[in-house]
Amino acid sequence: EDKVVQSPLSLVVHEGDTVTLNCSYEVTNFRSLLWYKQEKKAPTFLFMLTSSGIEKKSGRLSSILDKKELFSILNITATQTGDSAIYLCAVEQIQGAQKLVFGQGTRLTINP
Amino acid sequence: DVKVTQSSRYLVKRTGEKVFLECVQDMDHENMFWYRQDPGLGLRLIYFSYDVKMKEKGDIPEGYSVSREKKERFSLILESASTNQTSMYLCASSSHNYGYTFGSGTRLTVV
Numbered sequence: 001e002d003k004v005v006q007s008p009l010s011l012v013v014h015e016g017d018t019v020t021l022n023c024s025y026e027v028t029n030f031r032s033l034l035w036y037k038q039e040k041k042a043p044t045f046l047f048m049l050t051s052s053g054i055e056k057k058s059g060r061l062s063s064i065l066d067k068k069e070l071f072s073i074l075n076i077t078a079t080q081t082g083d084s085a086i087y088l089c090a091v092e093q094i095q096g097a098q099k100l101v102f103g104q105g106t107r108l109t110i111n112p
Numbered sequence: 113d114v115k116v117t118q119s120s121r122y123l124v125k126r127t128g129e130k131v132f133l134e135c136v137q138d139m140d141h142e143n144m145f146w147y148r149q150d151p152g153l154g155l156r157l158i159y160f161s162y163d164v165k166m167k168e169k170g171d172i173p174e175g176y177s178v179s180r181e182k183k184e185r186f187s188l189i190l191e192s193a194s195t196n197q198t199s200m201y202l203c204a205s206s207s208h209n210y211g212y213t214f215g216s217g218t219r220l221t222v223v
Binding site: 004006009034041042043044045048088090097098099100101102103104105 | 116143154155162208
């Protein structure tokens with residue numbers, strides 16, 4: 001059975017801290033791994049990773065994929081209260097309809 | 113700007129009612145999806161469609177059906193709503209060139 005597991009499920013830190021969110025997967029026909037940020041409504045796209053070892057960066061956020069060990073991490077440095085959200089990891093499978101298999105999500109809370 | 117529009121943000125229905133959740137996308141995407149999101153379980157795929165009138169079951173199709181009569185519209189139907197279908201429902205569309213776009217979600221409460 002295809003599976004994506006995120007950890008921790010919940011994390012509370014202080015503003016300015018650095019956090020690392022984890023995502024491991026066991027999915028057949030892997031095409032890519034995606035990270036999304038979800039605040040009150042629709043998940044918004046952060047990163048798509050297809051190759052091992054290549055870090056993707058966007059401001060204070062970065063992510064990397066390890067296809068041998070089947071996991072990815074999302075790092076957020078110098079956290080701000082606006083980073084509070086649910087972070088979703090999903091794996092896209094190689095098949096006609098671009099199905100995504102999602103993890104449970106990590107609820108991140110940044111306290112001032 | 114790609115848009116996926118879900119007709120209602122909040123919905124309250126009674127047990128046993130037939131419920132329609134509507135989703136419309138304006139980017140001519142081939143693929144459309146319905147997920148439900150529950151705390152601690154993440155997003156789980158209910159049904160998806162890769163073309164007009166084509167549909168496939170996802171991981172949790174029981175108690176749901178779908179309709180895709182036009183390319184831009186994908187409807188989720190709860191034939192007889194039950195309290196365990198209280199959830200956040202997210203629609204998404206995708207194309208191979210563009211990737212995924214989500215709607216804002218419908219929070220359904222069945223009482």
